[in-house]
Amino acid sequence: MSEQLAQPEHGPAIGQDEWVARHGQRRSLRGGPLGTLETRLLRVPWWAWLVLFLAAMSLLPLFSSSGYVRRVGFDTVLYMLLALGLNVVVGWGGLLDLGFVAFYGIGAYAYAMLDSDKFGIHLPSLVSVPLIVALGAVVGLLLGLPSRRLSGDYLAIVTLFFLQLFQTLTTNGDNAFGHDLTGGPNGLLNIDPLHAFGHDLIVQHRGVFAVSYYYVALVFFALVFVALRLVNHSRTGRAWRSLREDPLAAEAMGMPVNWLKLMAFSFGAATAAFTGTLFAALNGSVFPLTFYFVLLIIVYTMVILGGSGSMPGVVLGALIVSPLLELLRDPGKSRVVFYLAVLGGVVVAFRFSRKLGLVAAATAAFGFVAHAVAGAVDDRWVAGEHAGGAGGALAHWVIVPSHLAGWVPVVSYVGLIAVGLFLTLVPQRIRLVLLVPTLYLAAFVWENVMLVYPEPARYIVLGVILIALMILRPNGLLGEKRVEII
Amino acid sequence: MSANGTTAAPILRLSGINTYYGQIHILQDVNIEVGAGELVSLLGGNASGKSTTLKTILGIVKPRTGTVEFAGDEVTDKRTSYRIGQGMAIVPENRRLFGPMSVLENLEMGAYLNKDGKARTEDFDRVYELFPLLHERRAQLAGTLSGGEQQMVAMGRALMSRPRLLLMDEPSMGLAPILVERSFEIIKQVHDAGVAMLVVEQNANMALSIADRGYVLSTGRIVLEGKAADLLQNEDLRKAYLGR
Numbered sequence: 236m237s238e239q240l241a242q243p244e245h246g247p248a249i250g251q252d253e254w255v256a257r258h259g260q261r262r263s264l265r266g267g268p269l270g271t272l273e274t275r276l277l278r279v280p281w282w283a284w285l286v287l288f289l290a291a292m293s294l295l296p297l298f299s300s301s302g303y304v305r306r307v308g309f310d311t312v313l314y315m316l317l318a319l320g321l322n323v324v325v326g327w328g329g330l331l332d333l334g335f336v337a338f339y340g341i342g343a344y345a346y347a348m349l350d351s352d353k354f355g356i357h358l359p360s361l362v363s364v365p366l367i368v369a370l371g372a373v374v375g376l377l378l379g380l381p382s383r384r385l386s387g388d389y390l391a392i393v394t395l396f397f398l399q400l401f402q403t404l405t406t407n408g409d410n411a412f413g414h415d416l417t418g419g420p421n422g423l424l425n426i427d428p429l430h431a432f433g434h435d436l437i438v439q440h441r442g443v444f445a446v447s448y449y450y451v452a453l454v455f456f457a458l459v460f461v462a463l464r465l466v467n468h469s470r471t472g473r474a475w476r477s478l479r480e481d482p483l484a485a486e487a488m489g490m491p492v493n494w495l496k497l498m499a500f501s502f503g504a505a506t507a508a509f510t511g512t513l514f515a516a517l518n519g520s521v522f523p524l525t526f527y528f529v530l531l532i533i534v535y536t537m538v539i540l541g542g543s544g545s546m547p548g549v550v551l552g553a554l555i556v557s558p559l560l561e562l563l564r565d566p567g568k569s570r571v572v573f574y575l576a577v578l579g580g581v582v583v584a585f586r587f588s589r590k591l592g593l594v595a596a597a598t599a600a601f602g603f604v605a606h607a608v609a610g611a612v613d614d615r616w617v618a619g620e621h622a623g624g625a626g627g628a629l630a631h632w633v634i635v636p637s638h639l640a641g642w643v644p645v646v647s648y649v650g651l652i653a654v655g656l657f658l659t660l661v662p663q664r665i666r667l668v669l670l671v672p673t674l675y676l677a678a679f680v681w682e683n684v685m686l687v688y689p690e691p692a693r694y695i696v697l698g699v700i701l702i703a704l705m706i707l708r709p710n711g712l713l714g715e716k717r718v719e720i721i
Numbered sequence: 722m723s724a725n726g727t728t729a730a731p732i733l734r735l736s737g738i739n740t741y742y743g744q745i746h747i748l749q750d751v752n753i754e755v756g757a758g759e760l761v762s763l764l765g766g767n768a769s770g771k772s773t774t775l776k777t778i779l780g781i782v783k784p785r786t787g788t789v790e791f792a793g794d795e796v797t798d799k800r801t802s803y804r805i806g807q808g809m810a811i812v813p814e815n816r817r818l819f820g821p822m823s824v825l826e827n828l829e830m831g832a833y834l835n836k837d838g839k840a841r842t843e844d845f846d847r848v849y850e851l852f853p854l855l856h857e858r859r860a861q862l863a864g865t866l867s868g869g870e871q872q873m874v875a876m877g878r879a880l881m882s883r884p885r886l887l888l889m890d891e892p893s894m895g896l897a898p899i900l901v902e903r904s905f906e907i908i909k910q911v912h913d914a915g916v917a918m919l920v921v922e923q924n925a926n927m928a929l930s931i932a933d934r935g936y937v938l939s940t941g942r943i944v945l946e947g948k949a950a951d952l953l954q955n956e957d958l959r960k961a962y963l964g965r
Contacts, residue, residue: 470833477819477830484817487779489805489834489882 302444312452318549320506326544328499329479334394337401340526342511347423371508379500405523422522542714602632738787762928765938810884820864831881
């Protein structure tokens with residue numbers, strides 16, 4: 236096609252109204268230095284972003300010599316890989332695949348079988364890893380075959396069943412016709428680290444997590460990102476998107492709809508299996524329950540939060556959720572996350588207006604007064620220890636009794652939800668007034684209930700943040716705006 | 722077969738088509754012919770079987786009895802992609818563009834089965850020549866175009882596959898009256914370029930004004946057929962569809 240711009244010689248063309256005619260103009264008109272910056276940034280090619288991102292990521296070990304931090308970094312890269320894989324199926328293919336993590340498990344188990352003492356096979360990683368990627372792709376195709384005529388709910392059920400099947404097989408695989416294949420619930424142990432050219436890539440260096448795996452994971456990530464990016468910008472990638480938008484129209488264009496669905500399944504599965512090899516090589520052991528619903532939900536969260544369909548989006552989603560889940564493990568850190576999230580929510584609701592100052596000041600005052608009054612009535616009401624230790628003003632602000640009656644956690648938690656719902660029903664003025672005690676109640680519930688049960692609290696906080704973000708940005712952080720055809 | 726007899730060899734011929742949805746008999750012994758380079762209108766009210774006829778032609782629905790012949794080749798049991806590959810193309814009802822994709826990508830999807838890059842470039846040129854506006858808007862997301870422009874994209878997308886027969890499902894649907902007129906001008910323009918067309922419409926007056934011949938479907942049967950000019954004069958049709 237010619238690159239020259241064809242100018243219509245005739246008058247206003249068919250259907251070209253003024254709004255549409257000025258569309259291009261309006262876009263570039265986004266004013267000021269910020270607008271210029273945005274246009275500049277949009278012009279930066281994708282690979283430059285990738286290089287920049289990888290460079291930034293590879294600096295992490297320089298900032299912290301802690302094995303824990305490096306380990307979290309490694310896990311985050313694994314999550315980024317999983318999110319990229321799930322994005323192919325869900326974001327591009329538009330297929331609700333609830334069996335995704337089974338492919339991750341298949342990759343991990345396959346590596347464990349091909350590189351451990353279990354069967355005495357020790358394939359070099361340069362052989363076993365490509366083999367496992369191919370295996371993942373094939374199993375993805377096989378699962379896709381019976382599912383290809385299914386869509387929506389039905390597909391979800393079949394894939395969910397597949398995940399359950401994987402669980403059952405691995406859990407009971409220690410007695411498959413008298414043979415021990417998977418080690419059953421005890422999993423497979425003593426798996427080789429990655430090894431090539433006669434060298435092992437060690438996991439622990441003087442008892443600390445070796446940074447080499449982190450870099451290997453980053454290389455894996457770069458490979459997968461580039462490969463998927465190329466696929467997405469090929470004819471197949473565009474066909475996937477058109478299939479997701481309108482399957483019937485896609486079929487009427489002559490696209491092989493079923494084959495395209497199978498391909499999406501297969502690409503996602505191969506990516507997950509690839510990631511699985513890294514997981515097994517690093518941990519040295521695999522267990523069935525690693526590859527189950529919690530992981531599935533976390534990866535879905537990343538994809539949805541970041542923006543299903545957008546590669547930078549789902550990577551960002553993993554980059555946020557994975558460290559966040561780690562932060563929420565520790566009461567001291569999760570407390571910071573919680574109060575920042577509440578503060579962020581209030582700021583978003585009121586912007587930086589006088590109301591914001593009013594609510595903040597009133598809530599602070601309310602807390603100190605409530606604390607003082609409670610302390611005056613009975614010492615024990617404020618004598619409780621803050622979980623994880625909290626000093627400073629917070630200790631004099633939130634009431635933490637030394638002993639909680641059994642009904643208090645339930646009533647306060649359910650009460651908080653009820654009050655929250657009630658607030659959405661009352662007029663704005665009343666809501667503003669009631670918001671102050673509600674915020675305080677939230678803090679009370681947090682300190683007295685949630686922090687006592689940190690594991691559920693983790694997921695509840697994540698869920699609340701997710702809901703809030705979905706209201707603010709329904710398409711995820713970097714998701715494409717939906718364009719509806721009217 | 723046709724009362725008037727078509728001069729050119731038919732590019733599409735439906736003979737004795739009976740299509741069922743479950744136990745419901747939708748199309749009842751439908752016979753339709755479209756000659757090479759001919760513009761034929763298929764008229765009918767709601768639930769008369771127009772869309773089912775189109776689906777039968779495309780192979781999305783299979784008839785229980787009867788045959789579909791396309792370009793001298795029996796395609797009754799062939800899949801949709803085969804028929805598209807043989808030279809059918811459709812502009813679907815409500816256009817059904819891929820909204821979040823650019824005009825360029827939409828057009829490219831129309832040529833999905835054509836893997837030859839050079840030939841595809843020619844197709845792009847041809848479509849852009851017909852609709853210069855699409856070239857101007859090639860980077861814009863299709864969903865942000867106005868109704869008339871979307872109609873052009875839909876036509877362009879269908880033309881990308883170099884169709885020998887272009888099927889149009891209710892091109893006037895959801896367009897303002899002025900755009901309907903323009904839309905039919907576009908159809909006429911494309912037809913003048915030598916593409917055979919089957920236009921399925923409720924807007925009988927408009928559809929017959931540009932057509933060579935017409936068929937009228939009613940509850941799954943062809944009740945009238947003939948030259949467009951004759952149909953326009955037909956008393957029954959005028960009463961039923963033209964409100965006069």
